Amino acid sequence: xxxxxxxxxxxxxxxxxxxxxxxxxxxxxxxxxxxxxxxxxxxxxxxxxxxxxxxxxxxxxxxxxxxxxxxxxxxxxxxxxxxxxxxxxxxxxxxxxxxxxxxxxxxxxxxxxxxxxxxxxxxxxxxxxxxxxxxxxxxxxxxxxxxxxxxxxxxxxxxxxxxxxxxxxxxxxxxxxxxxxxxxxxxxxxxxxxxxxxxxxxxxxxxxxxxxxxxxxxxxxxxxxxxxxxxxxxxxxxxxxxxxxxxxxxxxxxxxxxxxxxxxxxxxxxxxxxxxxxxxxxxxxxxxxxxxxxxxxxxxxxxxxxxxxxxxxxxxxxxxxxxxxx
Numbered sequence: 001x002x003x004x005x006x007x008x009x010x011x012x013x014x015x016x017x018x019x020x021x022x023x024x025x026x027x028x029x030x031x032x033x034x035x036x037x038x039x040x041x042x043x044x045x046x047x048x049x050x051x052x053x054x055x056x057x058x059x060x061x062x063x064x065x066x067x068x069x070x071x072x073x074x075x076x077x078x079x080x081x082x083x084x085x086x087x088x089x090x091x092x093x094x095x096x097x098x099x100x101x102x103x104x105x106x107x108x109x110x111x112x113x114x115x116x117x118x119x120x121x122x123x124x125x126x127x128x129x130x131x132x133x134x135x136x137x138x139x140x141x142x143x144x145x146x147x148x149x150x151x152x153x154x155x156x157x158x159x160x161x162x163x164x165x166x167x168x169x170x171x172x173x174x175x176x177x178x179x180x181x182x183x184x185x186x187x188x189x190x191x192x193x194x195x196x197x198x199x200x201x202x203x204x205x206x207x208x209x210x211x212x213x214x215x216x217x218x219x220x221x222x223x224x225x226x227x228x229x230x231x232x233x234x235x236x237x238x239x240x241x242x243x244x245x246x247x248x249x250x251x252x253x254x255x256x257x258x259x260x261x262x263x264x265x266x267x268x269x270x271x272x273x274x275x276x277x278x279x280x281x282x283x284x285x286x287x288x289x290x291x292x293x294x295x296x297x298x299x300x301x302x303x304x305x306x307x308x309x310x311x312x313x314x315x316x317x318x319x320x321x322x323x324x325x326x
Contacts (some may be wrong), residue, residue: 001300002065003072004095005292006052008088009080010132011110011172013048016056016288017063017070020296022118023037023062026283028055029288034171038161039132044138045083051184052091056080059288075293077105078316080133085312093307095243104295104303105310109134109318110145112252112296115290122126122248128237128265131253132172133158135199135233138318139242142326145318147198148243149236156229159201163225167218177222178258184223188216192228197239199232204308230261238268247274256284301325 007014007029014029021024032047043281060066074094074143078085096103113127127138127149135151154162157174164173190207193200209223212218237249249269255261256278270274301324 001071002069002099003074003105003292003296004070005090005288005290006073006075006088007108007286007288007291008048008084009076009078009286010084011152013051013055013088013285014288014291015052015059016292017059017065018289018292018296020300022076022293024289025065027287028056028059028062029287029324038165038171039081039084041081044081044279047085047088050088060241062240066252067099070095070099072104072156072295072299073099074104074106074291074293075099075310076108076111076291078313079108080314082312082314085314088097089310089312091214094309096307099229101283101312102160103132103299103305103307104298105278105305105309106291106294106298107318107321108291109136110321111290111294113138113145114134114294115219115283116250116252116277116279118293120157120169121248122277123273124246125248125277126237126240126244126246126249127250127252128154128256129252130233130255130261132161135201135255137197137233137237139240139246140323143323143326144321147317147319148240149199150198152195152198153202154205156233159205159229159251160225160255161178162205163208167212172254174255174258177226180219181223181226181260183219184217185221187214187227188220188224190224190228192232194232199236202227226260230258230264234264234268237265238272241274247272249276250275251278252284256301258283270294273290278287297325
């Protein structure tokens with residue numbers, strides 16, 4: 001079975017072709033980068049629409065396949081930005097109808113987990129999922145992926161991007177903040193906002209900007225921002241692992257590319273006698289391969305969708321999906 005997966009929840013549009021063994025035949029993406037400010041949903045959607053035909057053709061060319069070889073079309077159904085989701089859903093419906101291929105809408109968060117679980121070889125991990133719009137601690141239980149902790153306001157990637165925008169860094173700001181943080185020389189005090197199993201980042205953003213206004217060095221603020229926010233999510237992840245008696249932790253989402261975060265989670269896992277797993281960088285960021293692979297899992301488990309079932313869901317909860325393949 002060959003599945004063509006289309007990702008388009010936020011700033012990145014991706015197209016990938018994956019088979020039933022999770023062999024990735026092609027995996028292409030293009031990121032919308034605003035000249036200033038953050039993501040403008042309508043402009044991002046226009047970017048996706050302009051890129052999709054080229055990405056589709058290039059993906060087929062790279063995979064050495066034709067449209068007639070596609071057995072299944074999968075797309076990111078949510079959560080995400082409405083205009084972006086509608087753009088890729090429209091493309092997926094058009095492909096499904098024109099090719100006579102079944103269609104499958106996929107939960108973006110679960111797709112991160114499933115591609116990581118398959119490609120790293122972990123079996124039953126706690127997933128620490130960190131991206132621009134999402135921050136969740138997830139684990140499988142009784143036919144669903146349950147959320148054991150999450151952000152109460154903004155995602156951790158959004159925290160970094162908002163801070164970067166205020167200090168003049170290009171979007172996305174995470175990589176630039178990581179480089180600046182390496183030059184930091186002292187740890188500054190910032191709010192450590194852990195509330196039970198949940199976290200909150202809006203206060204730390206305000207406090208970090210206040211430190212800059214008080215004359216603190218940008219490098220020190222970047223380092224402190226990373227250390228504090230990463231420590232928060234590492235703490236709730238460790239608590240979830242202890243509660244669930246899990247011995248594996250899997251990182252997912254674009255922020256999982258950050259080496260400081262990886263070092264912190266790896267240290268925590270080693271102290272627990274557990275193992276940390278991280279997919280390749282191109283599978284941490286938003287990509288079509290994770291959508292295609294999760295679409296295959298859903299289809300092979302017996303799930304079916306008609307075009308009438310493919311409405312987007314901007315608030316598509318991780319724990320709303322019945323997991324028939326486990």
